[in-house]
Amino acid sequence: MAETVIETQPDLHFDVDPSQQGDLRTEEMLVNMGPQHPATHGVLRVVLRTDGELVLESVPHVGYLHRCAEKIGENLQPYQYIPYTDRMDYLAGMNNNQAFAIAIEELAGIEVPERAKYIRVIFAELNRIASHLVAFGTYGLDMGAFTPFLYSFREREMILDLFESACGARLTYSYITVGGVHEEMPDSFLDVLHEFLDYFEPKIDEYNQLLSYNHIFVKRTANVGVISAADAIAWGLTGPCIRGSGVRWDLRKSTPYEIYDRFDFGVPIGHPGGTEGIPNAVVVGDCWSRYFVRVCEMQESCRIIRQAMAQIPEGEFTAAKVKNIKLPDDEVYVEIENPRGQLGFYVRGDGSAIPARVKARGPSFCNISILNHIGRGCLLADIPAIIGSVDIVMGEVDR
C-alpha cells in the first residue's frame, strides 16, 4: 500500500514516500457502503472511492429516513407535534421534547413552574446517559467488541425502567411537553433514582477498564479521523464532536438555558495523549477523544442529577392551559445541548394555533457533513470508526 501512486490527489493527508514510487498502479474502485450496513448506525449510505485500502473520497448520501417532520410541524399544533420530536433523535427523546417545548414557550410566553424545570433537567440528563450508553455500546460493536454492548444495555434498561415508571414509554416519551412535563413523577421515583445512581457511577470505571483503555480499541481509534478545532467550527460541529477537538463549549455552561446555571458540573474536552492517564497514541480531536468525552459526560450528568434531586422544590409540574396556544406573529430560534450537539428549533408563528414554519437543526446533520473532509486519506477500516465516533442518529439527519 505504501507503493501506491496517487498522482491525481496531490493534496491528500498521507505521505507517499518518493523512493517507494514505482510502477505499481492500483485501480480506483467505488465502494457503496449502506444504506443497509451494520456500521452506519441506521440508513446512512457512504460512497467510497478507494485505492486498495486507501479511501480517496467518502461521500455521505442521506435522506433514506426523510420523514417529513418539518411539513408535519406546519400542519399540527405544537402540543400535537411533541411526539414527532421524539422520533427525530430517537435515542434522546426527552432532550428533543425539551428543545421544542422551550421554543414554543419562548414564542408564546409561557412560564414554566420551578418544579417542572427540575424534573425536566433530571429526565434530560438521564436521557443523556442512556444515549451515551448506546453510543458507547454500539461503538464497541463497530470496533468488533461485543461485550460492551451487553454491559451498556444492561444499565440502559434500568434507565428505561425509570422512564417507564414516569411516562409509560420506553423510547418515545413525549413526557416533557409545552408548559412543563406531562405528569408528576411517581412517588418513589427519586429513591429509585438514588439507588440507580449509586449503582451506576462505579460502572463507568468498569466501562473504562473494559473498552476505553483496551489496547486493540485504542489502536483502532487513536489518531484516526482527527478534526482540528478550526475545522470543527467551520463545519458547524457541536456537542462531543467539538469538545473532542479541545473546544470547551457546552450550551448548558456557556449560555445556560432553563436552570443549568444552578448546577456545578464540568465540561469534559479532548486532551492530548500522555496527560491525565490518556493513552499516548491519542491526539486531540481523534475518534478516541470524541468517544472518551461521552464517557466523561455520563459522570457529569450524574453530578447534575444528584444536585437537581437535592434542590427540587414542591409545586406544580405544569403550567395551566397549555393546549390550544395561539402563537404570535413572531419567530424564535432556540438551541439546547442534545447528547449529540446543539439541537436548534426555529419556529415561526402567524397568529393561529398552528406554526407557519418549524425547522429543526439536527446536530447529526452538521456533524456527519464533515465525513468527506476527514475521511480523505484514511484506511477503509477507519471509516466505521469515524462514523461511530461522530455518533449520528439518522432520524435527526434526515428528519
Place this chain on the structure above:
Amino acid sequence: MSWIENRFEEGLIVTSLDWAINWGRQNSIWPMTFGLACCAIEMMAVGASRFDIDRFGAGAFRASPRQSDLMIVAGTVTYKMASRVKRLYNQMPDPKYVIAMGACTIGGGPYFKHGYHVVKGVDLVVPVDVYVPGCPPRPEALIEGLMRLQDKIRHQTRAIDPMTRVRREVLAR
C-alpha cells in the same frame, strides 16, 4: 401390544419429514441487521442482555441478506429506501420471512397523513408474514411476533396445500 412396539434400538427417533424440517427452521431463524429507525433500537434491545432473543434461536444477526432467513423491517420505510428494501428482500435465500415491526411499517403510522415521503406500509413493497404493532413495539412484542412466526413455520408442509391444488386444477382446465 401392537406389532411395532419394542422392535427398535434405543436412540431411534421416528418423525415426519415435515416436523423435522420445521423444527429445524423455526429454531434457527437468523434475522438480518436491518435497522431503519426508532424500532431498530428496540430490536437491538431484544438482542441485548435483558431480552436475549438468542433463547429463541434468532440471535445470530447477519449483516448480509444472503445469510439470513428473516427480515425485521424495523422503522419507517421511505420512498427513497423502498427500492433498497425490495432489493434486500430479493437477495435473501428462500425460505424467507418478513416481520413488519412498528406502526410505520404497518401503515405509515404517525406519518400517514402528512408524510409525503413515507411509504404507507412495507407490504406495498415486500410481502409480510407477521405484523408487530406499536410505536415502537416493546421488546416483548417483538418476541411475541417471533413466536407467531415460529407457529407459522411449524404448520408449513412439504405436501401440496389445498389452495395450491385448487389453483393448479383451475389452471389445468
Place this chain on the structure above:
Amino acid sequence: MVSEEICDILKSEFGDAVVGSVMDARRPYVVIAADRWAEVAAFLRDDSRMQMNMLQCLTALDLLEDNKLAAVYDLFSFPVTSAEEVPLLRHHFAVRVEVNRDDPHIPTVSHVWPTADWHEREAYDMMGIVFDGHPELTRILCPDDWIGFPLRKDYEYPVDYHGIPGTTEHQLTNPRH
C-alpha cells in the same frame, strides 16, 4: 455586541445592500439584498468586530402572501479558545435574504462557511431556492427524481412514486393545502 450595532456597521459598510431591518422583534434580523449577500457574508466572517465563524442554521421560508421565498441565516461568533473564560465575542445575529418566488436565486456562502454546503442543498431540496455557485446543488433528502419542493405552501402530495401508492386519502380530504 447587540444586533443594532451590527446592523449599523453593516449599513455604514454596505449602504443599500441592507434592504431592511427588524430590530424590535423577539429575534432581530436584517434583510440583505440577494445579489450582495456573498460579500456581506465574507465581511461578517472576516471582520474583527464580527468574527461570525459559525453558521448555526439555515432556514428556508415560504412567504406565500408576499410571493417570496426567504433564507434565514443564524450566525454566531464562536469563541476559538479552550479556556473556561470565553472572550466577549459571542453574539448571535440573524440575516434574512428574500427573493422572488418565481425565480429564486441566492449566491452560495458554502465557501465562507463549509457547513452551508449541506444546509443549502437542503434548502434547495425542500424549498427550491437555487444557490448560485454551489459546488454540487443536488437534492439531499428526497430522491433525485422527486417532483416538486415539499415545504412550499402550495406543494401537492404525490399520488404515487414508482408504482408505490401515496396518501390518496389526503388528496380527498385536503385539510389546508
